[in-house]
Amino acid sequence: EALELLVITKLPFAVPTEPLVAAQIEKLEQAGKNAFLHYSVPEAVIRFRQGFGRLIRHRTDVGAVIVLDNRVITSRYGSVFLDSLPARHRTFASEEEMMAGIREWFESRA
Numbered sequence: 432e433a434l435e436l437l438v439i440t441k442l443p444f445a446v447p448t449e450p451l452v453a454a455q456i457e458k459l460e461q462a463g464k465n466a467f468l469h470y471s472v473p474e475a476v477i478r479f480r481q482g483f484g485r486l487i488r489h490r491t492d493v494g495a496v497i498v499l500d501n502r503v504i505t506s507r508y509g510s511v512f513l514d515s516l517p518a519r520h521r522t523f524a525s526e527e528e529m530m531a532g533i534r535e536w537f538e539s540r541a
Contacts, residue, residue, distance in 0.1 A: 434494060435537075437486045441500045442512065443478035444471055472508050476515050483517055495536055496520075497529070 445452045456466040486494040503509040504522055513520060523529035 433488070433492050434486050436494060436533075437482055437496045439479070439482055439496065439498045439500065442475055442498075442502055443482075444475045447471070468508070472511055476512055479512055480515055480517070487517070493540070495533055497533070 447453060447456060452470075455470050459466040459469050483496065486492070486496060498512075503512050521532060523532055
């Protein structure tokens with residue numbers, strides 16, 4: 432059976448103290464650029480989309496993704512993540528609303 436549900440607990444930002452990441456950040460900062468916006472966010476968006484690629488591998492695949500990191504809707508850069516999605520998305524105001532929406536989606540497929 433194909434994967435139908437993917438839960439992303441946090442946005443996939445690289446650890447800024449890892450040597451290769453730190454070198455990229457330093458290079459951008461020396462060039463006067465905002466390393467977070469020019470490196471960290473784009474790299475995290477790539478990893479974020481890769482998660483969706485593991486869920487949807489074929490034209491006939493369908494699935495749901497739950498993103499538990501509220502930064503995707505509360506931060507200024509969150510829209511970059513949402514705009515990168517290959518499919519429509521919904522946001523929910525509460526855990527109860529989210530669970531009802533997911534239940535409804537799975538029941539509609541039964």
